[in-house]
Amino acid sequence: MSRIVFVNGEYLPEEDATISIFDRGFVMADAVYEVVSVLDGKLIDMEGHQARLGRSLEALGIGNPMSDDDYLSMFRELVSRNEMRDGMIYLQVTRGNPGDRDFTYPPADTPQTVVAFTQSKPGLAENPAAQTGWSVITVPDQRWGRRDIKTTQLLYPSMAKMMAKEAGADDAWLVEYGKITEGTSNNAYIVKGDTIITRELSHDILHGITRAAVLRLAREAQMNVEERGFTAEEAASADEAFVTSASAFVMPVVQIDGAQIGEGKPGRIATRLREIYLDEMRKTAV
Numbered sequence: 001m002s003r004i005v006f007v008n009g010e011y012l013p014e015e016d017a018t019i020s021i022f023d024r025g026f027v028m029a030d031a032v033y034e035v036v037s038v039l040d041g042k043l044i045d046m047e048g049h050q051a052r053l054g055r056s057l058e059a060l061g062i063g064n065p066m067s068d069d070d071y072l073s074m075f076r077e078l079v080s081r082n083e084m085r086d087g088m089i090y091l092q093v094t095r096g097n098p099g100d101r102d103f104t105y106p107p108a109d110t111p112q113t114v115v116a117f118t119q120s121k122p123g124l125a126e127n128p129a130a131q132t133g134w135s136v137i138t139v140p141d142q143r144w145g146r147r148d149i150k151t152t153q154l155l156y157p158s159m160a161k162m163m164a165k166e167a168g169a170d171d172a173w174l175v176e177y178g179k180i181t182e183g184t185s186n187n188a189y190i191v192k193g194d195t196i197i198t199r200e201l202s203h204d205i206l207h208g209i210t211r212a213a214v215l216r217l218a219r220e221a222q223m224n225v226e227e228r229g230f231t232a233e234e235a236a237s238a239d240e241a242f243v244t245s246a247s248a249f250v251m252p253v254v255q256i257d258g259a260q261i262g263e264g265k266p267g268r269i270a271t272r273l274r275e276i277y278l279d280e281m282r283k284t285a286v
């Protein structure tokens with residue numbers, strides 16, 4: 001069955017969905033995006049994703065063409081038209097189509113381009129990888145300096161993912177000035193004793209919506225959280241490690257650069273956090 005996707009106010013079969021070759025998103029990666037998970041037909045942490053979309057657009061001086069209510073109804077419409085139970089919704093907003101290629105931004109009244117589509121992943125929350133955990137390699141972080149803005153400049157993260165695949169690993173952790181920033185498309189954590197350690201928020205990492213929820217839930221469960229950078233060596237000698245993202249939720253990491261982390265299987269705290277997170281998110285899904 002072909003998907004029904006959303007393009008600039010219209011719901012269309014995916015094969016009929018088009019945007020201009022001059023769109024700033026296409027020629028300049030002048031665009032921001034969000035990925036929102038869907039479990040049992042309901043949207044996970046929609047409010048958090050809408051708030052970050054607003055911040056990303058604001059940081060780039062792109063107007064937000066739709067209200068929070070519009071996004072919510074559009075997402076629900078996509079879930080319903082595609083009869084999706086579990087999966088993700090991808091949303092992209094670009095600075096629009098100036099009608100030609102030009103480094104200068106187009107006039108502010110140029111309509112933004114809005115595209116959204118579903119990606120069905122039956123059993124997303126029961127991903128068997130969560131039982132065995134991921135292996136990661138480390139690679140230099142060669143991305144730009146505003147990683148807190150969720151832009152579609154994903155070439156380097158894709159290259160890093162390919163380096164991981166070629167090395168037989170599941171993902172790459174990016175390293176800058178000796179410390180891990182984050183994964184290719186997730187935030188990175190280690191656990192030492194009873195303390196969860198993850199890099200502090202700054203322009204250096206994406207402010208994960210899952211990260212915010214997981215840290216809040218960890219603190220509510222009386223777990224210790226330390227927000228600071230850590231090295232690959234510290235990760236290799238940690239008791240546990242994990243990553244978080246809207247699509248992987250809380251995913252244990254059991255190996256870094258070929259070295260086993262802890263017992264080489266998903267740790268107690270990562271496993272507990274995954275349960276608490278999924279439980280809470282199912283309850284608050286909209």
Ligand code: PDD
Nearest residue numbers: 035184185186187206208209210245246
């Ligand atoms: N990626 N860091 C980076 C670089 C990311 O691309 C992502 C999300 C995260 C986690 O953010 P969140 O918890 O809000 O999903 C951290 C999405 C899932 C993607 O690109 O598919």
